[in-house]
Amino acid sequence: MRNVRIFYEKKGRMKFVSHLDMNRFMSRLIAKSKIPVWFTEGFNQHAYMNFAVPLSLGYVGLYEVMDVKITDDNYPLEKLVEALNTVSTPDINFVKAAESVMHTKEIAFAEFKLSFDNVNAEKINEFFANESIITQKKTKKGGIKDIDIAPLIKKAELCGNELTLILTAGNENNLNPSLVMTAFYDFCGVDPDFYDVTRVMIYDKNLNKFE
Amino acid sequence: MDNKEFERLLLTVQKPGRYSGGEINSVIKDKEKVDVRFAFCFPDTYEIGMSHLGMKILYSQFNARDDIWCERVFAPWLDFEEVMRQNNIPLFALESRDPVKNFDFIGFTLQYEMSYTNVLNMLDLAGVPLRSADRKDLAPLVVAGGPCVCNAEPLADFVDIFFLGEGEEVDLEVIDLYKKHKAIGSTKAEFLREAAQIEGVYVPSLYDVSYNEDGTINAVTPKDNAPAVIKKRIIKDLNNCHYPENFVVPFIQIVHDRAVQEIFRGCIRGCRFCQAGFIYRPVREKSAEVINRQAKCLCENTGYDEISISSLSSSDYTELEPLLNEMLDWTQQNHISLALPSLRIDNFSEELLEKISHIRKSGLTFAPEAGTQRLRDVINKNVTEEEILSTCKIAFEGGHTAVKLYFMMGLPTETDEDLKGIADLGQKIVDMYYAMPNRPKGKSVSVSMSVAVFVPKPFTPFQFEPQISKAEMERKQAYLKSCITTRKIDLSMHDSSTSFLEGAFARGDRRLGNVLELAFKKGCKFDSWNECFDLEKWNEAFLECGLDPNFYSARLRAYDEINPWDHLDYAVSKGFLVREHQTALSEKTTPNCREKCSACGANCYGEGVCFEKR
Numbered sequence: 001m002r003n004v005r006i007f008y009e010k011k012g013r014m015k016f017v018s019h020l021d022m023n024r025f026m027s028r029l030i031a032k033s034k035i036p037v038w039f040t041e042g043f044n045q046h047a048y049m050n051f052a053v054p055l056s057l058g059y060v061g062l063y064e065v066m067d068v069k070i071t072d073d074n075y076p077l078e079k080l081v082e083a084l085n086t087v088s089t090p091d092i093n094f095v096k097a098a099e100s101v102m103h104t105k106e107i108a109f110a111e112f113k114l115s116f117d118n119v120n121a122e123k124i125n126e127f128f129a130n131e132s133i134i135t136q137k138k139t140k141k142g143g144i145k146d147i148d149i150a151p152l153i154k155k156a157e158l159c160g161n162e163l164t165l166i167l168t169a170g171n172e173n174n175l176n177p178s179l180v181m182t183a184f185y186d187f188c189g190v191d192p193d194f195y196d197v198t199r200v201m202i203y204d205k206n207l208n209k210f211e
Numbered sequence: 212m213d214n215k216e217f218e219r220l221l222l223t224v225q226k227p228g229r230y231s232g233g234e235i236n237s238v239i240k241d242k243e244k245v246d247v248r249f250a251f252c253f254p255d256t257y258e259i260g261m262s263h264l265g266m267k268i269l270y271s272q273f274n275a276r277d278d279i280w281c282e283r284v285f286a287p288w289l290d291f292e293e294v295m296r297q298n299n300i301p302l303f304a305l306e307s308r309d310p311v312k313n314f315d316f317i318g319f320t321l322q323y324e325m326s327y328t329n330v331l332n333m334l335d336l337a338g339v340p341l342r343s344a345d346r347k348d349l350a351p352l353v354v355a356g357g358p359c360v361c362n363a364e365p366l367a368d369f370v371d372i373f374f375l376g377e378g379e380e381v382d383l384e385v386i387d388l389y390k391k392h393k394a395i396g397s398t399k400a401e402f403l404r405e406a407a408q409i410e411g412v413y414v415p416s417l418y419d420v421s422y423n424e425d426g427t428i429n430a431v432t433p434k435d436n437a438p439a440v441i442k443k444r445i446i447k448d449l450n451n452c453h454y455p456e457n458f459v460v461p462f463i464q465i466v467h468d469r470a471v472q473e474i475f476r477g478c479i480r481g482c483r484f485c486q487a488g489f490i491y492r493p494v495r496e497k498s499a500e501v502i503n504r505q506a507k508c509l510c511e512n513t514g515y516d517e518i519s520i521s522s523l524s525s526s527d528y529t530e531l532e533p534l535l536n537e538m539l540d541w542t543q544q545n546h547i548s549l550a551l552p553s554l555r556i557d558n559f560s561e562e563l564l565e566k567i568s569h570i571r572k573s574g575l576t577f578a579p580e581a582g583t584q585r586l587r588d589v590i591n592k593n594v595t596e597e598e599i600l601s602t603c604k605i606a607f608e609g610g611h612t613a614v615k616l617y618f619m620m621g622l623p624t625e626t627d628e629d630l631k632g633i634a635d636l637g638q639k640i641v642d643m644y645y646a647m648p649n650r651p652k653g654k655s656v657s658v659s660m661s662v663a664v665f666v667p668k669p670f671t672p673f674q675f676e677p678q679i680s681k682a683e684m685e686r687k688q689a690y691l692k693s694c695i696t697t698r699k700i701d702l703s704m705h706d707s708s709t710s711f712l713e714g715a716f717a718r719g720d721r722r723l724g725n726v727l728e729l730a731f732k733k734g735c736k737f738d739s740w741n742e743c744f745d746l747e748k749w750n751e752a753f754l755e756c757g758l759d760p761n762f763y764s765a766r767l768r769a770y771d772e773i774n775p776w777d778h779l780d781y782a783v784s785k786g787f788l789v790r791e792h793q794t795a796l797s798e799k800t801t802p803n804c805r806e807k808c809s810a811c812g813a814n815c816y817g818e819g820v821c822f823e824k825r
Contacts, residue, residue: 012233013231013232013233014233014462015218016218016221016222016227016228016231016462017228017231017462017463018228018463021228021462021463021464024462024464024468025235025462027514027516028235028460028513028514028515028516029235029514030514031514031515031516031545031546032511032512032513032514039546045546046516046546047546057222057227058222058227087235087514088235089233089234089235091233195215195218195219196215
């Protein structure tokens, strides 16, 4: 049995599919593709799948990661990508499958690209220059707490109408670009007017590609 | 509207997956290369509509033809409707996102009366005139099918064509005729006149209805050579009839999120309250071999890990044991769970029982429908108290601790004694549980009882019967509640207001079209949803139209009265319904179709259970 990491793109109409629905979608895709995945052996048996970092509804993802276990050691990984693409929709495009190198715990950052309709470069640059950015975040228990997101922003760079953000990601600490934009709105009172968020890459703590 | 703007709006509403389209197996075609575009509309939410098997069958069948592109349309939920109206987004089809008003056909499936306002709301959202007479052009044609068509008179002013019975053949015949007329540039009237000649096609505008002074119908008179009686269509050979190899697999979770395999149509039982048991006659089965092949194919193409067999009463399938034996083999191998809704398993072999025991158990459900044997005889529901108790006992011994029972109140001849019988039956199950020495240790029993209000429906022996008044419904509900003395019984009852309105529309005539339109204009929609239903508005609408809902629902109808649906022929004769009604009143049961033919008239097709060797 091998641990196999599958990389795919989630785009187009698929961005309206929530993480929970992605789970169901992928398990059906795997069933259709007939790739020899390992099934859990409990009462409710299902194909084992693990998603590295969930993607918010409405975002495009170009470096999405899903782990499965393959029971057939001789099953060629190129064939796996092909088998999945044959049964998938073009909006979920499988790019690569490989033995996993890193542990998902090592994920530390994610890079996003945000495109704006009308950009206010001055305000944006002023905003990201702050040493501390206090904003309110909903906690899992339903409360609201103040957090400082400035230390969680590794990089913020505006180029034309496109803002690149490298934000802390992973299980322990995760910063969502929409929270950054909410904070921006609170900061300057200008609607950021963004429509398109794309997660382009996931990194470890040294900004190495997650593999 | 451009896609970017549209998609941004989608992100402002709940469950954008309802409107995004792009699901696996959804069909995309080049619109320049098709002759006919068909918008298949389900007048309720995506989650409900996508669970409907009829839509899946016709979607797949229409799209199998190169010259037709059939797309899906659902009623937008309140939040998205607001967004659509604010941003002038017309009702669109999910696949192409093209406005429905540019289609050739706008087809509705009418599954329940309480969805009628949604039909009007969807036409309004589409920007199409509501009334058939106001739509002058040939396209779009508004057509409708489904069980409610057996009395769709309340929608007669809005719909151009109704399809009676099963749609697989008649729909395509009408589409072909349309193609011909579109090519030669016919008017809508010319097309409708010729369409009315096709068996199973009902063009309501070709019939004049006159009324007596007391409000009952005097005559229904056909015009332009339309047939005096319109006969429903059936598929004679289900084995060679189109069945989807593929379902559109939704992204968001829907009500029945699984593969569904039809095993037969119709029902042999003839329960007298059940419209489905009459309008889908005669019973026609698929062979076990065909079912097995289709089911396998469906699972492979959808990736679903659950499949359910579907029919009105699966226990009555003649080849059930060999079928389940086969299906259990491949489903278990492929980690697919097989759902067997409402199956009686008392006469199965040990081997099959052993196989079934591995299936994940769902709840234990019974539908005795009435509380006493006397009333169960009246409604011809052949379930005895003994059977219920003995099955519960086996289930309790097997570790179950919960059962669910379905009942109706307001059935013909019902007395308080019968209502008390509902409570008593629940109590007997509870008592039996605690009398069992080998009951599951340390666990309490739970008996859920759900009690709906009976609504008399056309083409049933109870079509002549009055529905009980709203006040009486409420009295009965209170009385039943007072009969229950244990907390082990969980009683839930339907809202009496919706049943009351359903009763009026089920047997209404076309004058109700005005009420419907007015109620819609007052804001009525999603009437089957508690959070939307507003009886006040409906009462206002009836009052302003000068009509009384009780005239339609609360009146005993004479056998010789002309009912609004009497010019439709669903293969069960009125004479048979009268006989059945009288047998009911004398508290006698009628044997099922396999035991003895009761000459309902469904043998006219020369197919089905009527010709099985007995």
